[in-house]
Amino acid sequence: MTATVNESIRNGVDTATLFATLDAVKAAPAAAEFQFRASNEWINGTHSRSTIDGFFGVGEERAHERTFHFDADHPAVLVGKDNGPTPVEHLLHALAACLTAGLANIAAARGVRLTEVRSTVVGDIDLNGILGLNPNVRNGYQQIGVHFTVKGDAPPEVLKAIVEQSRQRSAVFDVITNQVPVTIEVDAG
């Protein structure tokens, strides 16, 4: 029995559970409707802190095993106190982590054992946009580049195809390369 259980775990991914989850969602598609959330509190200057704990999924309200807190700030050169990375750096982390999680899952599903996955994400931004100094410059990144180093027990073409499949199924890649409508409501007073 133990050998059978271990067989199903590849790259730390329990493929038996992964396939069972896919079957469960096929049978009840509404289980896949999730809502994720972050709450943020302004601390001082450009420094704020987000709390991430509850989310909705598989038909009910859920909570992470612990509550996560993340700080964001601007560095001194951008008139902040450097209490955390800038928001745009957090975004690059989100992209790298999303592509990497997908990579591990897809490799596991395809029977490929990974030994190393590293990535560097770089984003070019011209702050003349957010500073309001040039109306022709956008506020956000002009382009983002991701560089992966992937090693495992498969030929380079197979490893590259796994990265490509991860790109095609990445939530954060989709958010960044396609547009998502964002509504903002304000209680002020």
Add this chain to the structure above:
Amino acid sequence: MTATVNESIRNGVDTATLFATLDAVKAAPAAAEFQFRASNEWINGTHSRSTIDGFFGVGEERAHERTFHFDADHPAVLVGKDNGPTPVEHLLHALAACLTAGLANIAAARGVRLTEVRSTVVGDIDLNGILGLNPNVRNGYQQIGVHFTVKGDAPPEVLKAIVEQSRQRSAVFDVITNQVPVTIEVDAG
């Protein structure tokens, strides 16, 4: 002298330095060309860790005052170990933090003292997309909603206008609501 220095600090934002920075960039627009980066290392399963330290800006290579590390994972219900929030939750944090930093800066520049800024960001996502079970469902968020509570020494309309200006100058809001090209390169073997 001390009184003068204190006068320039509002909401923890040194407005004298903020305006001096704006003037410096007006005089030398290339100073505003930044590159931000995150490096990510796969740990196990859907768990990865990003490192954020160096960046380029104001004409030279720079480093944060300390190196930041962030973990991302999937919760058990998504076949992970919950070692960190999901990548899509990190993205919501990035959006909240970006809008909030802008709010503090803009309020300071407009002479408004803030006493409280809180926000909740929620994102709706149907995982039938990333699970590859329904080609009509996108991978990323279908919509994102932000709810701000803002208090300060100005009428509600003035506070709301500050949030609106922050939206119009937010880098992360722009990335999410407009598209950014992302290139992915892979070294495999």
